[in-house]
Amino acid sequence: MRPVSAPAFGPLDFQLVLLRRMADHQPGLVEDALRELDVDRAAMREANRRWQAMVHSSRRRAAGARYRSVLGPPGTTGERRVGDLTFEALTWRVPLWPDLRFEVLAAPGGVVWNEWLVRAPGAAGPRLRTVEDLVPWSCTVDEVARAFPPARPMEGTAPTRWRLAFSAPDAAGERGEYVAEFTWGLLQRLVA
Known part of the structure; x- marks a missing residue:
């Protein structure tokens, strides 16, 4: 058998x-x-x-090959520079989140440096003006970092998790210090 x-x-x-x-x-x-x-x-x-x-x-398999075998050919490929390094940027559609893409940044040789959800090109992200705008699953690490500079990256609590510390106003205009937690690049919660 x-x-x-x-x-x-x-x-x-x-x-x-x-x-x-x-x-x-x-x-x-x-x-x-x-x-x-x-x-x-x-x-x-x-x-x-x-x-x-x-x-x-x-x-x-190497992580890049694993993603291709699971998700198929990437929807887009390109280059991304981070400091002095150049990465291959691969993205795939994720039907559950149509305005997002799963992005893999691979260093020369195929070693994956980062893997997370990002906003799809041309998709409108949320307007992030106050801390109340930070609704779970509404925004990505990059969007929060750009909305509330200078955001400071912090060590995550587990693999695939990121944290950002930042200052932001609330709806009444009072500024406060916050830490946002992300999983696979997508906002999960504020912890401070």
């Missing part, structure tokens, strides 16, 4: 991986997304288990 192989890991499974990490901070939004995708929490856990197995396998 031949072993039954699992179906190919694809874009739906990848979205479930993104949601799994976001469930720690936004379980209600994740539940809504699971309903929209017509899957349950068990499917999300299984997708995450399979992803972790791929990432940690002794036969694992």
